[in-house]
Amino acid sequence: MSIYTGRGDDGTTGLLSDERVPKNHERIDAFGDIDELNATLGVLKSSLADDAVESTRQISRIQSDMLKIGAYLSAWRDAPILERLEKIDDTDIRFMETAIDSMEVGLPPLNGFLVYGGHPCAAWSNFARAVCRRAERKVVGLSIELKVGRSPRHMKYILVYLNRLSDYLFLLGRKFNCLTGLPEDIWKS
Structure with a gap:
């Protein structure tokens, strides 16, 4: 079986529900950003040390959730x-909130805005967070489009999940810097 079909050569793509839409349709844009977020999470996961078992497990679950979304x-x-x-x-929202709560316990209070960087895993976490926020903005736009009738309940869960995920990724970056002994770079205006 060949990877190319030629069906998208006219600038359209097929949806899971069998409709064809232009490749720049806001629905394609939204789940394209979710796909990019999933790929970024894969890069983050591949950069983790072998002993980062819990973070690896969590990110694998989040990647599965990205496929559901x-x-x-x-x-x-x-x-x-x-x-x-x-x-x-x-259940997915509680998983995310539990992971956030457990990470927050070991971190020092934050007294300013961070300049991102430090350990490579921290940098990848913050890059994934930025991609997550972009995906969230696109899904919000799609959610507004869907409110022509009634916004599906599942869309509300997706929005909450993405909002929690960006918090998770922010704290994950802080955790990696803390675990590796790298100081947080607080922005000085």
Whole structure:
């Protein structure tokens, strides 16, 4: 089987719900950013030390959640396939909040804005956070488009999840700098 089909040569792409839309459609833009976030998380995960077992496990789960979000965003809201997809729910939000709470416990208070950098894993965490915020903005735009009728409940979970994920990635960057003994670079105006 060949990777190329030629069906997108006209500038359109197929959705999971079988419609074809232009490749610059806001739905494609939103789940494209989710895909980029997933790839960035993969780079972050590949940069972790072998003993970072818990962070590796968490990021793997988050990557799986990105696939759930991408699949959900790639179908129109009334598409029958949506009923068969695994969706983001309260369990996923609690997972994220528990991970955030556990990371926060070991970190010193933050007394200013950070200049990102430090350990490579911290830098990748903050890069992933920035990609996450962009994806979140695109999903918010898509959510507004969907409110022509009633915004699906699942979209609200996705928005909460992405908001928590950016907090998680911010704290993960701080954690990596703390674990490696690198001082946080506080911005001085």
